[in-house]
Amino acid sequence: MGILEDNIAMGESSIYSKNQLRIRTKRRRKRTSIEARDKKLIRLYKEEKELRKRKYNLPMIDLSPPIQKGYKRFFVVREDVKRSKMGSFYENLLQKINTFQYSSTKIFKKKAKRKGKKVLVDIEQKLSVIYPHELKKLKLDERQLNCFEYKIVLEVLGKTIREKHFYEFKEPWRYVLRIRPNMIDKVKAFDSELEQRIAELDTILYENHKNNGRLIKMKGWSRYIYKNQERCINPLKNKSLNQIIKDFE
Structure with missing residues (x-):
């Protein structure tokens, strides 16, 4: 029995030593390194996501005194409309369709080419349109909705054409643009680290x-893939010069 037990013990120790000293193949080593790199990328991605969340939740700090940062342009109710019986109605409606633009100067212009020359042109500003999915959020009543016209416009994106549905205000003349200093009284806290x-x-x-x-x-994120586009096929591809000349004869 003693000899048998010694042989069993020697067999177990030899199996253990073989497993312990087993050399990994080149394919296994490569797979292990790829898995380690993938785990590191996921860990860094989670860290970046958490840090951005912390940045978003940083508190606002009051500025005393407030500072001016350029100018802003927005719509206001025209004076004669404001003094009418419907003045308050159009003021409440403006809160839902007003737009704001910002500039470093009082002149809201941009550079554009006209006849080969760069000139300053006015920046266009319109009242905001309302898309069908925004009706519930804006809580427009029937009276306010009657002030809009439902439109369908074809929008061209490359070679893709799609319909764009929206509501546009019928009487934009009731509002005029005003320019005022853009005063900032609060800023987001900054963490340099x-x-x-x-x-x-x-x-x-x-x-x-x-x-x-x-x-x-x-x-599993999607990439920008442009589908439904015709491929431009070169008719002269893989053709010799003699064959091209014969085709044109």
């Missing part, structure tokens, strides 16, 4: 194309 770490993670995850591509594949 938080911003630095977010910038480092953005460089690793998104500016590195290899890491970004791998992260997109693991998370």
Whole structure:
């Protein structure tokens, strides 16, 4: 019995030593390194997501005194309309369709080419249109909705054409533009260490194309794929010069 027990013990120890000293194949080593890299990317992505959440939740700080940052332009009710019986009605409606534009100067202009020359042209500003899915959120009553005209416009995006449905205000003349200083009385708190770490993670995850591509594949994010576009086929491709000349004869 003693000899049998010794042989069994020796067999177990030899199996243990073989498993302990087993050499991983090249394929296994490569797979392990890829898995380790993927785990690191996911860990960094979760960290970046959490840091952005912390940045978003930073409190607002009051500025005393407020500072001016350029100018803003917006719509107000015209004076004669404001003095009429419907003045309050159109003021309440304006809160739902008003738009704001900002500029460093009082002159709201932009550069544009006209006959080969760069000139300053006025920046167009209109009242906001209302899309069907916004009706419930804006809580427009029947009287307010009657002030709008339902329109369907064909929108061209490359070679894709789609219909755009919206409600447009019928009487924009009731409102006029006003320019006022853009005063800022509150700013978001700034954390320099938080911003630095977010910038480092953005460089690793998104500016590195290899890491970004791998992260997109693991998370299942969609890429910009343009479908329903006709491919431009070159009729002269894979043809010799003599064959091209014969085709044109």
